[in-house]
Amino acid sequence: xxxxxxxxxxxxxxxxxxxxxxxxxxxxxxxxxxxxxxxxxxxxxxxxxxxxxxxxxxxxxxxxxxxxxxxxxxxxxxxxxxxxxxxxxxxxxxxxxxxxxxxxxxxxxxxxxxxxxxxxxxxxxxxxxxxxxxxxxxxxxxxxxxxxxxxxxxxxxxxxxxxxxxxxxxxxxxxxxxxxxxxxxxxxxxxxxxxxxxxxxxxxxxxxxxxxxxxxxxxxxxxxxxxxxxxxxxxxxxxxxxxxxxxxxxxxxxxxxxxxxxxxxxxxxxxxxxxxxxxxxxxxxxxxxxxxxxxxxxxxxxxxxxxxxxxxxxxxxxxxxxxxxxxxxxxxxxxxxxxxxxxxxxxxxxxxxxxxxxxxxxxxxxxxxxxxxxxxxxxxxxxxxxxxxxxxxxxxxxxxxxxxxxxxxxxxxxx
Numbered sequence: 001x002x003x004x005x006x007x008x009x010x011x012x013x014x015x016x017x018x019x020x021x022x023x024x025x026x027x028x029x030x031x032x033x034x035x036x037x038x039x040x041x042x043x044x045x046x047x048x049x050x051x052x053x054x055x056x057x058x059x060x061x062x063x064x065x066x067x068x069x070x071x072x073x074x075x076x077x078x079x080x081x082x083x084x085x086x087x088x089x090x091x092x093x094x095x096x097x098x099x100x101x102x103x104x105x106x107x108x109x110x111x112x113x114x115x116x117x118x119x120x121x122x123x124x125x126x127x128x129x130x131x132x133x134x135x136x137x138x139x140x141x142x143x144x145x146x147x148x149x150x151x152x153x154x155x156x157x158x159x160x161x162x163x164x165x166x167x168x169x170x171x172x173x174x175x176x177x178x179x180x181x182x183x184x185x186x187x188x189x190x191x192x193x194x195x196x197x198x199x200x201x202x203x204x205x206x207x208x209x210x211x212x213x214x215x216x217x218x219x220x221x222x223x224x225x226x227x228x229x230x231x232x233x234x235x236x237x238x239x240x241x242x243x244x245x246x247x248x249x250x251x252x253x254x255x256x257x258x259x260x261x262x263x264x265x266x267x268x269x270x271x272x273x274x275x276x277x278x279x280x281x282x283x284x285x286x287x288x289x290x291x292x293x294x295x296x297x298x299x300x301x302x303x304x305x306x307x308x309x310x311x312x313x314x315x316x317x318x319x320x321x322x323x324x325x326x327x328x329x330x331x332x333x334x335x336x337x338x339x340x341x342x343x344x345x346x347x348x349x350x351x352x353x354x355x356x357x358x359x360x361x362x363x364x365x366x367x368x369x370x371x372x373x374x375x376x377x378x379x380x381x382x383x384x385x386x387x388x389x390x391x392x393x394x395x396x397x398x399x400x401x402x403x404x405x406x407x408x409x410x411x412x413x414x415x
Contacts (some may be wrong), residue, residue: 005094006099013119025121025151031105035132041139041155044162045147045184048299049244054246057141060270064262069131071141076400079321083127098126120144124151146173148186160197165203166298175320181206194218197247221250240302288390297330315340319380319393323351336365340389343380344373347398
């Protein structure tokens, strides 16, 4: 099986949504010998910062000498990006072999239950199997969506990590903060330790309640620790990364206080070496082009704060694409004061919100001459570069492949 065959197989599966119950993934993993039980894990849920926090933690553990598996989602370019071993993505050849070997078990489970497995469930099982084969010392895994019913919630983690929680995926997770926090807190298991970022009051109440019910210790990162940990040098840009780093430091110190030694130099080097695409990523200095996958109001507020600090007093040309389930109205309202021009586009995803719909919303916050709708995602950056203003592309993981293609032609590849 070559690489395109497993990709074609995966893309033929259901791509999105939460099914009631974890039985499909539990049954598949049972067929595989429950590989997820062969190593300790750190499980991460939240709305913003999951990927960066997971990468920070994995990098710190690698610096401390542990063999670390990292499972994140979604990917920017290739599915192999989701499954990394000590900082290196699984090879396409190994990925193809892994999926091919899972097919008999997948077909067996589907025939027995009549319930088809999803893209995310199969990829999750593949990752857990791969890490067992590689005999890792630690798994760091982030949820795909929510927590309680997410396929990764089959894990029994040493540490449950909660990044900042805000409104998202309201169709699936609930339409208020408390309901969404409850879903995210579904990853909390008896016998684990919970480490959380500073949260909104309603979220903190839910976290405390769940921890009390499950009699597990809770460590809430104090806001003052963000300043104390600012001395650690980060390779990643953006104000929000300080909070993600502080959370990763708290996790490392929690591990170190038990039976997993981690030195301060491991923390410093791990943070310094962490690299992740699409998070306030500076693609070019001249002209200044910044790419950020932030796609909800809280993430975009932090993005704007970072942009103001990075180029004080400057207005930006924003290139924005969104999915249908995102709060585009609030997002456009947030960026409007910083916008010299807002270019609206759409990816080829079935879930993409049409650029013409975004245009109608944008007219409520910006003069029409400051708005441009360009349907084809290959063209917005070309149009933006006609002006000398700094450019910020944001709003979706799905824009990344088009952006990479265009930049490649100009010999500005993603790092």
